[in-house]
Amino acid sequence: MKNQNVIYQQAKQYDSFYLYDESEIIKRIQELKNNFQNVKFLYSIKTNSNANVVKCILSNGFGVDAASVAEVCMGQGEHIQKEDVQYSAPGKTKKNIEDTIRISTLIADSLNEINLIDSVAKEQNMVAKIGVRLNPDFSFDNKEGVASKFGIDEAQFFDKLHDHSSLMNIEIVGLHVHIRSQELDGTKISSYYENVLNLAKRMQVSLGNPLEFINMGSGIGIPYEDSDNAVDISELGERTKELVKAFSKTFTDTRIYIETGRSVVGKCGVYVTKVLDKKISYGKTYVILNNTLNGFIRPSVAQLVTKYGGGGNLAGSEPLYTTKNPSQILVLKEMQETENLEIVELVGNLCTATDVVASNIALPCLEVGDIVVFTNAGSYAAVLSPMQFSSQEPPNELFLTCDEAVM
Ligand SMILES: *Cc1c(COP(=O)(O)O)cnc(C)c1O
Numbered sequence: 264m265k266n267q268n269v270i271y272q273q274a275k276q277y278d279s280f281y282l283y284d285e286s287e288i289i290k291r292i293q294e295l296k297n298n299f300q301n302v303k304f305l306y307s308i309k310t311n312s313n314a315n316v317v318k319c320i321l322s323n324g325f326g327v328d329a330a331s332v333a334e335v336c337m338g339q340g341e342h343i344q345k346e347d348v349q350y351s352a353p354g355k356t357k358k359n360i361e362d363t364i365r366i367s368t369l370i371a372d373s374l375n376e377i378n379l380i381d382s383v384a385k386e387q388n389m390v391a392k393i394g395v396r397l398n399p400d401f402s403f404d405n406k407e408g409v410a411s412k413f414g415i416d417e418a419q420f421f422d423k424l425h426d427h428s429s430l431m432n433i434e435i436v437g438l439h440v441h442i443r444s445q446e447l448d449g450t451k452i453s454s455y456y457e458n459v460l461n462l463a464k465r466m467q468v469s470l471g472n473p474l475e476f477i478n479m480g481s482g483i484g485i486p487y488e489d490s491d492n493a494v495d496i497s498e499l500g501e502r503t504k505e506l507v508k509a510f511s512k513t514f515t516d517t518r519i520y521i522e523t524g525r526s527v528v529g530k531c532g533v534y535v536t537k538v539l540d541k542k543i544s545y546g547k548t549y550v551i552l553n554n555t556l557n558g559f560i561r562p563s564v565a566q567l568v569t570k571y572g573g574g575g576n577l578a579g580s581e582p583l584y585t586t587k588n589p590s591q592i593l594v595l596k597e598m599q600e601t602e603n604l605e606i607v608e609l610v611g612n613l614c615t616a617t618d619v620v621a622s623n624i625a626l627p628c629l630e631v632g633d634i635v636v637f638t639n640a641g642s643y644a645a646v647l648s649p650m651q652f653s654s655q656e657p658p659n660e661l662f663l664t665c666d667e668a669v670m
Contacts (some may be wrong), residue, residue, distance in 0.1 A: 298500025310524025382471030441480025532641030
């Protein structure tokens with residue numbers, strides 16, 4: 264296991280912690296940047312807003328996909344220019360818009376919001392260049408669009424185009440589309456990009472002015488299960504380069520963005536916790552860990568969904584639930600290693616029976632004090648976990664720098 268010594272060392276001090284690995288993050292950033300040469304990346308801060316992680320990614324050339332005023336401010340704090348801080352979220356308040364209109368590129372999420380941004384811009388005596396998030400007439404899997412709380416239905420936007428052009432304090436200069444996360448099929452992603460570019464082309468013609476940017480959203484997934492295959496980044500990058508080139512006559516000065524969270528950091532963090540207790544009840548062996556549901560929620564949610572999901576359609580369950588086994592569970596023993604496996608119920612220390620990490624799982628024989636490590640804990644992990652529940656001491660978030668310092 265990578266960083267095993269660091270984990271042992273830190274586990275002496277902390278009963279549970281995240282460890283984010285800067286060198287892994289930078290490796291991934293380089294891979295993305297090298298393969299997508301005519302695309303600019305935005306980091307979706309909501310996936311992991313740890314200050315060291317954000318600083319690392321933004322100082323390596325990523326802009327910001329912000330989902331709140333606070334995330335806009337993080338981008339500004341790292342001196343990211345306004346064009347590369349895109350604030351996209353449903354239900355922005357007037358105050359949210361007032362606070363960000365001068366330091367970010369606002370992406371209107373509804374017809375109401377287009378008007379609201381115009382009125383704020385008017386009050387501030389400015390013309391705001393904005394993007395709109397459209398809910399397109401296509402999807403990843405079939406040709407048709409689907410109902411969504413995000414964005415403006417494509418047809419509605421084009422219907423109302425005349426109303427928008429009468430607004431004096433905004434200029435619509437960008438398109439944003441994001442309809443899926445965690446796609447592992449690179450062919451689907453590239454045909455999605457092509458659909459977005461075609462929509463942008465239509466939009467540019469209808470607006471009668473050149474688009475300054477197209478934000479193609481996310482999509483690029485990461486392998487969670489052992490059976491998942493990673494997206495071939497070099498192949499997808501190549502295909503994207505060709506697509507952008509094919510559209511370059513249409514979009515001469517248009518910036519093309521891809522925003523991503525998990526594909527940058529998802530695999531660059533682990534969650535580390537310790538065995539606090541062990542007991543046998545009616546023949547079942549329970550291993551009790553520190554801060555699971557309330558420290559790293561993903562495995563517990565996966566258990567709940569598996570147990571109570573009822574086989575329903577799980578589309579839209581991201582980023583809380585991705586898959587049945589969202590992490591590999593690894594064991595580090597302070598005492599001597601053991602070859603013996605034991606079937607256990609792996610649970611947390613909260614006063615609720617829902618705090619189950621894994622049921623009926625075969626793991627090396629665990630004793631009190633042993634360390635359990637969960638992989639894939641770099642994204643939608645600390646940020647999603649209900650750490651206030653039971654008022655326990657939350658896990659620490661540690662950042663391992665390229666020169667092996669722990670911050
Ligand atoms: C959350 C989010 C993303 C990031 O998704 P990942 O799967 O982490 O890459 C990108 N765009 C929007 C609009 C989002 O809401």
